[in-house]
Amino acid sequence: MGMLFDKNVLIIVGVAGACMVLRPIHTGPIARSAIIAFALSPWMPSETSWYIWLFDTVVRPIVSGWQFIGSFPTIFLRLPCYVVFVIVVLLAVLVAEQLLAWFVLYPAFALMELESVVRQTYRDRAAQLILDRLRLKTSRPSAGPRFSLYLRPFKTASRLASNAIAVMTPEGPQGNIQTDFEAILAASFPAHRPLIALGTPGELLSTHPEGYFGWPIDHTWDIPGTGKIAATEDDWRDKVLLLADHAEQIVIVPLDFAGTKWEIRTLHQLGLLHKCVFVMPATMYGAHDYSKEWEDVTGFLSSLGIKVPGYDPSGRLFVVNDDNQMTVFSAYVKSPLPRSIGLLIRLHTIRRRRERGQASELVAT
Structure with a gap:
């Protein structure tokens, strides 16, 4: 989304118009307005800053840890450390996904469903x-x-x-x-x-x-x-x-x-x-x-x-x-x-x- 809004004002107008005019199915006017407001806000990261943040937060620590294990003197020490490192990374990814679901996705879905209840009523x-x-x-x-x-x-x-x-x-x-x-x-x-x-x-x-x-x-x-x-x-x-x-x-x-x-x-x-x-x-x-x-x-x-x-x-x-x-x-x-x-x-x-x-x-x- 940030990639779109960084390019052209016409894209902003087009996406906003599509969200408000096209027949809504999954979201009502409140949810669509909130999405547009967030996309246009200063907190919506640009394409470049988003990738930089993702690299610095996730990719760089993983690469650094892998390189650090590679500096160990013997293969007998490196090999078990590599195995433990991979397991820890996978567990961290699973925990992060679950936290994202619990604290971001599910609350957002609950609010959207509440609006759906109002629309159905x-x-x-x-x-x-x-x-x-x-x-x-x-x-x-x-x-x-x-x-x-x-x-x-x-x-x-x-x-x-x-x-x-x-x-x-x-x-x-x-x-x-x-x-x-x-x-x-x-x-x-x-x-x-x-x-x-x-x-x-x-x-x-x-x-x-x-x-x-x-x-x-x-x-x-x-x-x-x-x-x-x-x-x-x-x-x-x-x-x-x-x-x-x-x-x-x-x-x-x-x-x-x-x-x-x-x-x-x-x-x-x-x-x-x-x-x-x-x-x-x-x-x-x-x-x-x-x-x-x-x-x-x-x-x-x-x-x-x-x-x-x-x-x-x-x-x-x-x-x-x-x-x-x-x-x-x-x-x-x-x-x-x-x-x-x-x-x-x-x-x-x-x-x-x-x-x-x-x-x-x-x-x-």
Whole structure:
């Protein structure tokens, strides 16, 4: 970071603008502002001074100690000293890493997660307010709240990895820090037209893949997802029907679960499939493989006249029109843009096409 800020004022403006304007996923405005303030502060070391400090503090003492042992008169004295020296250096590195984690990384992650809690709470309140307004029915549908609905099996929470920081293993790349697709998707919708879902209010999405343990960082901070509306076994269907009827878009992950199949079947019966954007979940860096689940659900979708594409580990989006004609879009994990920005543009384009199609139908009639 210091290397960037030492070069050009335009880079400072560009990085600051990117941090504040691009759709945030892992950090909120407070964390991003703090990062920018620190990067611009006098305490942020320059490129040259950073390397000099690192050399003087770490490298020079190690080299001096190695040279000092090399001055011993016999190999029988030097050899055990070299072994002890290497062991001491390795232990010192491990202790330093652990201290860095305990006193710097983990407290910083805890503060960022606290901000994530606040962001999730705000989204949950906005989602509940939308439901309350729909229930009151005090305004015309055209003047009601503008939002999109997210439908997915609850069991996929924190298991739709679409990005990961990878470490290499003999079996191939294995993700140790994941970004759940729901978090990217939620960041793709503006606050005045949010993406909402049924679920547990206040619950964050994990960045730690299930079953993975590693160090120095195997967990950062949990991140916010879509705004959640609490539901029970008795009322969730009524809430889905109400929200689906008024939603601008319905983003759905079609997997072979009873609740999800009921939602898709009901949307088909109500003639609402034209609102839907179907998501083929990606399989990323050793995370959960959804190819089997995708194969299992294709038969059900085919029974409704929806012919889905074959599974692509990079994930895809597709829409179905009133004639059950399908349009498949490119893999969302291969976008040259940041994924939340790429999805924002793609979903906006899909919605605009649908709105233009409806306007053309009205003119024709």
